[in-house]
Amino acid sequence: MKKLYLKDIAKNLNVSTTAVSLVLNNKGDENKISQDTQQKILEYAKRHNYVANSLARGLSRGKSETIGLIIPNISDDHYAKIAGHIERKAKEYGYVVMYASSNKDPKNEAKLIQSMINRQVDGLILASTQHNSEDIELLKDNKLPFVLIDRLYPEIDTNYxxxxxxxxxxxxxxxxxxxxxxxxxxxxxxxxxxxxxxRLLGYQEALKEFNIDPSDALVKELSNVDYKDEIKEALGELVRFPNSVDSIIFSTHYLTSLGLRELRRLNIKVPHEVAIVSFDELGAFDLVDPPITSIKQPGADIGDFSVDILMDEIQGNESGINKTRMLKPSLIIRKSCGAL
Known part of the structure; x- marks a missing residue:
């Protein structure tokens, strides 16, 4: 079906394009367009399934009514939830969200930031790789409203x-x-x-509060690229008799998922031999046996606050002081943490 434009409606009804635009934007009465003309325009548009070009309409007012969202991976359960909340909240403001995944690649992230600028988004929400400080400074220099979520640059003053x-x-x-x-x-x-x-500092501080010296041997730091392979060796070392651990905290939900699979392969019983805690969770963590104790992040609040802060900037309500939120996670206690 051929797309219908304002000029097509105007031509077929023998009225001006301006009149069509005013009527379709509910401004016919205030511009003294007759009721008969308004009715003809509205009926014709409805009959031919006219869909307004919201981007063009927004740009005519100096706004695209679009915000950009750049996250590491849209398929990641954590970021998918946050993206859903951002989209819901943005809709309340009359905005749509343009998604992009950086795949944890700083170069790709830099290209996506520039692409969002080129597409004239009104603002940007970004979960950064934390390796693009120059691009963050560029956003500030260009005065494009933006909010960092989940990750921040401690040395740069920003909304987050x-x-x-x-x-x-x-x-x-x-x-x-x-x-x-x-x-x-x-x-x-x-x-x-x-x-x-x-997260590592939080673990170490808790041990110190119980007069336990943190041991480097009990901390396994995996690479972002090869963690799927490295986790097998790391867990093998942690559960090796006679110095095996009695519990493990995984710093991400996807490390937890891989770790559980490896512990099962090693025939390690949870929580009888090793208790498990996950930072953040997957939807199945309360369904597996045993259900997994998790540090739950407030995804809805992350989405809501980031959009509210961004809209304040877009609408010119900024006070000159960066707006920041440090949200509290909650510990969801389940059976993977049995007492000794």
Missing amino acids: VVVDNFEGVQKATKHLLNLGRRKIGFVTLKPGLEAMRQ
């Missing part, structure tokens, strides 16, 4: 919405310690993301 990663892991570690667990392993990714650094 993040979770208190330190407190989340500290709380989980102390829970294990209160259950009598003393040899707690920590499986994480190599330094690079501030979130991972804070």
Whole structure:
């Protein structure tokens, strides 16, 4: 079916394009367009399934009514949930969301940022790789409203919405310690993301509060690229008799998923031999046997606050002070953390 434009309606009804535009934008009365003309335009548009070009309409007002969202991977359960909440909240403001996945590649992320600028989005929400400080500075220089989520650049003042990663892991570690667990392993990714650094610090601080010296041997840092292969060796070392751990905290939900599979292969019983805690969770964590104790991130709040902050900037309500939110995760206790 051929797309119908304003000029087509105007030509077929022998009226001006301006009149058509005003009527379809509910401005016919205030511009003294007759009721008969308005009715003809509306009926014709409905009969021919006319769909307004919201982008063009927005640009005519200096806005695209679109925000960009760049995340590491849209298929990741954590980011998919946040994206859904962002889309819902943006819709309340009359905005649509343009998605893109960086696949954790700084070069790809830089291209996507430039692409969003070229597409004239009104603002940007970004879960960065934390290796593109120049591009973040570029966004600031171009005065494009943006909000960082999940990851931030500690050395750059920006709007951001993040979770208190330190407190989340500290709380989980102390829970294990209160259950009598003393040899707690920590499986994480190599330094690079501030979130991972804070999670490791939370684990170490909790041990110190119980007068336990953190042991490097109990911390396994895997590479972002080869973690699927490296986790087998890491867990093999952590559960090797006679120095095996009595519990393991995984710093991401996907490491937990891989870890559970490997522990099952090694015939390690959870929680009788090794208790398990996951930072963040998958939908199946409350369905597996045993259900997995998780540090749950408030995805809805991340989405809502990031959009609210961005819209304040877009609508010119900025105060000159960066708006930040540090959200509290919650510890969802399930059977994978049995007491010794």
